[in-house]
Amino acid sequence: MKIIIVGDGKVGFALAEHLSQEEHDVTVIDTNDDALKRASEALDVMCVKGNGASISALRESGVDSADIIIAATSLDEVNMICCQTAKRLGAKFAIARVRNVEYAMELSMLKHELGIDLVINPEQATAIEIARLLRFPSAANLETFCRGRVELISFRVREGDFLAGQPLSQQTELQTLPMLLCAAETVKGEVVIPDGSFVPQPGDRLYLIGEPSGLTAFFRLLGRHTPKCRTVFLVGGGRIAHYLAVMLEKQGIHVKIIERNLDRCRHLSEMLPHAMVICGDGTDQELLEQENVTASDAFVALTDRDEDNLIISLFAMQQGISKVIAKSNRQNYAGIAHAAGLDSVISPKLLTAGQILQVVRGMQNSKGSVMNALYKIADGHAEAMEFMVNETTRYRDVPLRDLRLKKGILIAVLVHQGRIVIPDGSSVISAGDTVILISRNHGILDINDIYDDSLLDLGGGQ
Structure with missing residues (x-):
């Protein structure tokens, strides 16, 4: 398929990488020379320098014969105009990244009026993913199928777990539950589809799929069933934190947010009257201790710096918080975090x-x-x-x-x-x-x- 990607930032590059690996004809449009050079050298894609919302740049990229155009620049308005223009020039399917919270309330009208086929909101999708994890704190990640009737979760095997060191064929406890061990990421970094001879080892990351009741029963059997979160501590008050706080408040969960930008704090206080919003540096360990971070059931690091998120998440783990989640778009950082014992790393880009x-x-x-x-x-x-x-x-x-x-x-x-x-x-x-x-x-x-x-x-x- 012929696919045009407008905007070669984190999301645009990740998309170009995945789609080119699947042997699609990918063209990237961006105004930044360095971004285009990186894409050209690292990926099998064609690069066009220009404004993705301009007719000339779109025509140069061959938009009239494009199967899909994906607008993923940092500006919502540019993305929407780009999709509208591309559809009128002949593109068959248009996808726009729209992140603004205000636009999220008007998506159906925007899609209809502008001819956008699909709107993607990475921050909202990330907030939904984190809210799922907080509903099932024992899991490192959680995906749903069949409208929530089937769930896929992962967890790390620990020393002393009943399934460590024993072949799956001998795990009679597992055979009675409505679930299946469907994948494993071993300590050596190998990803395997396990059979009856597979022997889980401490440090392995196992993936389970099945009915929610079966997964809950498994974690009770493992001795890791944890009650629902009642209080959640968020560091970083960006869009993800906003979306997440709204979701958690609807579930009756108390939310505390630390954000360093005063204007952003005022905005969050107005939009989230039931949340406690604190203006300060969430990477300051002394401030976290003053705000009694250890009294929280869960800790979520959502600053705009992956490095800060990982460091403060490791600190939160050291303080004994049972559920810690970090946002990180860099895949190599996720590997480092997993090696340090931090399993719940969420990537909006992925x-x-x-x-x-x-x-x-x-x-x-x-x-x-x-x-x-x-x-x-x-x-x-x-x-x-x-x-x-x-x-x-x-x-x-x-x-x-x-x-x-x-x-x-x-x-x-x-x-x-x-x-x-x-x-x-x-x-x-x-x-x-x-x-x-x-x-x-x-x-x-x-x-x-x-x-x-x-x-x-x-x-x-x-």
């Missing part, structure tokens, strides 16, 4: 890239099975996807034991006639089912992409 990749793959596969969800897991080395089975899906009603899947593919959950099924060898995929897949090293567009046809001999199955 969340946005995942949302857009789901749209792109859905458009590529317009005649196949429908992709309802796509999440990057294991620091982007694996993916979790939700598909709807239709008449185009091959090998329907064939027992899974008779299928031969590509290496690194796992059918994790089936939803059959409204019932959640953790599949075994006798399970089958039927028309109308929802299928949740885990994939390592494959860009899956359709359920049919999971089969290794060279190994299949099913006598001309469907």
